[in-house]
Amino acid sequence: MSYDVIVIGGSYAGMAAALQLIRARRKVLVIDAGKRRNRFAEESHGFLGQDGVDPAEIAGKARGQLLAYPTLTWVEGNAERAEGEKDAFVVTTADSARHHGRRLLFATGVSDTLPAIEGLGERWGRNVFHCPYCHGYELDQGRIGCIATGPMSLHQAQLLPEWGEVTLFLNGAFVPDEAQRADLAARGVTIEETPVARLEGKADVRLADDRLLPFAGLFTASQVAPASQIAEHLGCSIEATPFGTQIQTDATKESTVPGAFACGDAARVPHSVSLAVGDGAWAGAQLHRSLVF
Structure with missing residues (x-):
């Protein structure tokens, strides 16, 4: 046929x-x-x-x-x-x-090729997202983590404050220049330079220095x-x-x-x-x- x-x-x-x-x-x-x-x-x-x-x-x-x-x-x-x-x-x-x-x-x-971070894959689509228009509202203006994967993550971090208080984890993916840092600061974005060790709980980020930062949800760009x-x-x-x-x-x-x-x-x-x-x-x-x- x-x-x-x-x-x-x-x-x-x-x-x-x-x-x-x-x-x-x-x-x-x-x-x-x-x-x-x-x-x-x-x-x-x-x-x-x-x-x-x-x-x-x-x-x-x-x-x-x-x-x-x-x-x-x-x-x-x-x-x-x-x-x-x-x-x-x-x-x-x-x-x-x-x-x-x-x-x-x-x-x-x-x-999707995801960042090689322990615990991220099993949370993908549930507590770790790529699109704030699809999942940002449900975070109820809570704390949001943005895990960088490259220079395009700057745009993601600039946009996310529409949905909550944002922390950008550079994780060695890129280094923002002074103008970019000033722009992020003006939007209320906190920059975290300590590498991410793994994800725990619902959407908690364990850093390489053993600090644990809790979030309502996480975003990353696959x-x-x-x-x-x-x-x-x-x-x-x-x-x-x-x-x-x-x-x-x-x-x-x-x-x-x-x-x-x-x-x-x-x-x-x-x-x-x-x-x-x-x-x-x-x-x-x-x-x-x-x-x-």
């Missing part, structure tokens, strides 16, 4: 794109490995109409709505390889099944990369951003390989559920237009 579009990745962006296409009565295959980036979070915030809802509930409801359309096929598993060209792509899954499609959409999401290299192996160009790397696309969300599109966290910055859904909806419409014109 040949599909109009094969969507690789069935999270928010992929499903938003698929919805536009199946409502145009196009045959769509979604291949999904079931690993949403926000699977560790108990609540999703900042998404209109779904504020405070379990992200798994949002994704499950969306999938159920998509499956009600007769032109949608959903396959659970990993897409291992993509090859071919516009109007003649082939995607091979981990079980060696081969799926044919006229267009491809990479909505693979991203993987480095991201597409969660799968399948697009790169097809020949899609990958570009650098201040947050890591992503699949390069034009204004229509088409990659550098004709007929292969990309959307969501793997193809745009910054990242949130709302932005992923919007990006996916736009990509779906543009994919449909590419099949018509």
Whole structure:
């Protein structure tokens, strides 16, 4: 069977794109490995109409709505390889099944490379966050720690005082100059230069000198990369951003390989559920237009 579009990745962006296409009565295959980036979070915030809802509930409801359309096929598993060209792509899954499609959409999401700090990984998405718009309000203007990962962390530390009293842990990631230090001081940000040893409790920071500093929540900037290299192996160009790397696309969300599109966290910055859904909806419409014109 040949599909109009094969969507690789069935999270928010992929499903938003698929919805536009199946409502145009196009045959769509979604291949999904079931690993949403926000699977560790108990609540999703900042998404209109779904504020405070379990992200798994949002994704499950969306999938159920998509499956009600007769032109949608959903396959659970990993897409291992993509090859071919516009109007003649082939995607091979981990079980060696081969799926044919006229267009491809990479909505693979991203993987996060976190600071190598003991205790941080298990708190990621629960007490350690990357987006204050998604999680800042719930900290109730309490004490916030910002763990630096590089020069971009300056911007994060400058923004976070909107949500509480901020301490910036430089942790050897960068050295702010005098003007930057003055700006942070004017915003009420405390700079802590002692390295972080580990995280304890809910969101407590143990320093190398054994001091323990408690916080309502912590923020850090992970480095991201597409969660799968399948697009790169097809020949899609990958570009650098201040947050890591992503699949390069034009204004229509088409990659550098004709007929292969990309959307969501793997193809745009910054990242949130709302932005992923919007990006996916736009990509779906543009994919449909590419099949018509």
